[in-house]
Amino acid sequence: MRGQPDVVAAPRERDRSVWPRGEGRWPKFLRKNGLSVAALLLFLGSFIGQALTGFHVANEQARVHHDIPATFGQYLASGDFMEAVFENWESEFLQIALFVVLTKFLRQRGSSESKATDGPSDVDEDPNEKRGDPNAPWPVRRGGIVLALYQRSLSLALLFLFALSFALHAVGGASKYNEEQLRHGGEVVTTFVYVGTAQFWFESFQNWQSEFFSIACLVLLSIVLRERGSPQSKPVAAPHSTTGGG
Template structure:
């Protein structure tokens, strides 16, 4: 029970992720069956659908936009502010991270200087950026495979994976997700100035004035 209490947020989010992924898989499979039936082609099994390039492409298409949003947000909030928002650092507060740290309880890399210390100090943004690039590459390559598969079904020549990087379909899939991520983040930043969520670390205290910046 202690493990559940100490890790409840992560466990709940991962459970929601797993349920959503399963729902994505099963409903996508049903859509694929209907499409195959319309074209007079044999059905595909649910497990076989897991290897379908269209399904894999849509999975990483979504992950790509999320990791882009988080990486951009983490980096922008290090340099830009929105006065009154709980999602922003306070521009009037002293610099929080002075490195190298002289706190003996700080992680070893935080007490050092040099390249390793710089990497440690920027590790979150870098990790999220790497996850974005990896997701984008997987979205791109599997979307190219799906396009090649569709072209073959229609007796057309398929574009190479590299050439598909310039295909409007790939960027249509990406931009339709990116814009929603940036909009939702901007809305959260602004709404957190005026609205509250009791006991949430993502919100200012309920009694805090609207001008208070940071949670």
């Protein structure tokens, strides 16, 4: 109508999320737990793939040596499969456990994987100051030895999983080693003796070195490279000298 000012629509606020649409289409459980669900599904798919392809390879080798091919169940219970699985788990748990512990004490200027180079961080706060907080986890409110263990529980759990995987790698590796020894007329050894062989440590070190190298790459690359939307990265516009992911 004449005589009335034109109505100007208010500017729409720009959605700064990486995926601005479609969040409501996901079930609530997946929205809140998608990261763990995706990781576990990737693990399951890879684990099944390893089992199926490993079974095929093992039976191909059995035919070459004129041995009786194993059933799938026999393969899953074999030292060959056990050694292959836990040799890798061992290195992964060692990698994460050491990374958790090392980042408590060591810094890397500019890396999103490091605490700030100067001053305390939120993760350094004394949990005893939160004992009266009703929302704090039960071990924090309980205090004492329970709290002492709880505030180190992440590294302790990872180190336990490393030790368990290390032991199962040794058991599976010894079984596989003894199968080869019997096939070629060699001497069977105990698991304890096998752990002292170069073969066992070669299997361990070839995985450990790759895990430690990948940590170093992540720490150093995060200084100058970015991944928008990932908590493992600094904000895209942050200066290279900014330390931490915040």
